Amino acid sequence: MKKPLFVTTLLIFCLLGHSQNSKNIDSTAIFILDKMSDVIGNLNAVTFDLNTSIDKLDTSKNIVKHYSKSTVSFSGPNKLLSRTEGSRGKSGFWYDGSFMTYYNFDENNYVTLAAPESTLEMINQMNENYDFKFPAADFFYPDFTDDMMEYFDEIKFLGKKTLAEEECYHIMAINKNMNVQIWISNKTYLLPKHFVIIYKNKDNMQYESTFSNWTLNPDIPDAVFNFLAPPTAKLISILKKS
Numbered sequence: 001m002k003k004p005l006f007v008t009t010l011l012i013f014c015l016l017g018h019s020q021n022s023k024n025i026d027s028t029a030i031f032i033l034d035k036m037s038d039v040i041g042n043l044n045a046v047t048f049d050l051n052t053s054i055d056k057l058d059t060s061k062n063i064v065k066h067y068s069k070s071t072v073s074f075s076g077p078n079k080l081l082s083r084t085e086g087s088r089g090k091s092g093f094w095y096d097g098s099f100m101t102y103y104n105f106d107e108n109n110y111v112t113l114a115a116p117e118s119t120l121e122m123i124n125q126m127n128e129n130y131d132f133k134f135p136a137a138d139f140f141y142p143d144f145t146d147d148m149m150e151y152f153d154e155i156k157f158l159g160k161k162t163l164a165e166e167e168c169y170h171i172m173a174i175n176k177n178m179n180v181q182i183w184i185s186n187k188t189y190l191l192p193k194h195f196v197i198i199y200k201n202k203d204n205m206q207y208e209s210t211f212s213n214w215t216l217n218p219d220i221p222d223a224v225f226n227f228l229a230p231p232t233a234k235l236i237s238i239l240k241k242s
Contacts, residue, residue: 022153023149023153023154024153024154024155024156025149025154025155026155026156026157028157029155029156029157029171030145030149030155032157032169032171032184032190033144033145033148033171033182033184034145035190036139036184036190036191036192037139037142037144037145039189039190039191040139040140040191041142043074043216043217044075044076044217045073045074045075045076045079045216045217045218045219045220046073046074046214046215046216046217046218047071047072047073047074047213047214047215047218047220048071048072048211048212048213048214048215049069049070049071049072049211049212049213050069050070050071050072050135050136050209050210050211050212051067051068051069051209051210051212052067052068052069052070052086052135052207052208052209052210053065053066053067053206053207053208053209054066054068054206054207054208055205055206055207057205063203063205066086066087066088067086067087068084068085068086068087068088069084069085069086070082070083070084070135070136071083072135072136073220073224073225074119074140075220075222075224075225077118077119078095078096078097078117078118078119078122079095079096079097079119079220079222079225080093080094080095080119080122080123080134080225081093081094081095081224081225082134082135084135085105089104089105089106090104090105090106091103091104091105091106092105093132093134094225094226094227095115095119095122095225096222096225096226096227097115097117097225098114098115098117099112099113099114099115099227100112100113100115100122100126100132101113101227102132103227103229103233108230108232108233108234109233109234109235109236110227110229110233110234110235110236111235111236111237111238112227112235113126113130119140120137120140120141123137128241129240129241130238130240130241131241135209136192136209136211139192148173151175152173152174152175152178152180153174153175153176154172154173154174154175155171155172155173155174156171156172157169157170157171158170158171158172158181160186161183163183163193163194164193164210166185166186166187166193167185167186167187168183168184168185168186168193168194169183169184169186169190170182170183171183171184176200176201177199177200177201178197178198178199178200178201179197179198179200180195180196180197180198181195181196181198182194182195183195189214189216191211191214192211193210193211194208194209194210194211195208195209196208
């Protein structure tokens with residue numbers, strides 16, 4: 001399955017930084033990443049919040065931080081709901097196993113598209129065809145660790161660190177263009193707590209996200225994932241990327 005190298009997720013521009021240099025891979029770091037992926041992969045459903053900051057250049061080439069908060073729900077292999085609100089507006093995605101709807105709250109318009117029968121295939125297709133970006137989707141791919149090992153030249157375990165009064169495992173991955181750091185909670189469940197992407201080839205601009213309010217295996221009614229258009233909302237159409 002093709003991986004989504006999203007602007008707003010972990011593996012941004014990994015291919016650009018990939019090299020054929022000898023690898024320096026820490027087995028402890030890989031063990032922790034594998035355990036995290038196993039926990040996520042065995043979930044029947046999950047909800048979490050994601051607070052994000054991303055650096056952007058303004059018209060004068062100054063770095064400006066943009067902030068947002070997303071609330072995300074996955075259920076089974078083919079249900080997704082994501083709402084995001086921040087300095088660049090409010091929007092949401094609804095996926096019910098057959099259709100994906102993107103709704104722009106600020107413009108009060110939406111588009112509904114036929115979608116594949118699984119969440120990960122839907123994410124791939126919508127990113128490839130329409131450049132839609134889904135918060136933190138890469139963490140939910142079963143071969144997340146393999147991707148990290150392929151695209152990064154060095155992966156190392158930096159020890160246990162306390163983040164927001166929570167003990168976490170700190171892992172760093174490096175390639176030519178990127179420095180990625182992940183903090184994974186050392187609670188009962190090894191879940192991602194925080195990650196930072198530093199773009200070495202873009203003046204060390206950063207993308208940063210913090211996970212919170214994890215709820216594991218909640219009972220989420222299927223109706224939650226069905227989009228119901230507000231009475232005054234306008235249905236629009238969009239073109240695939242060329």
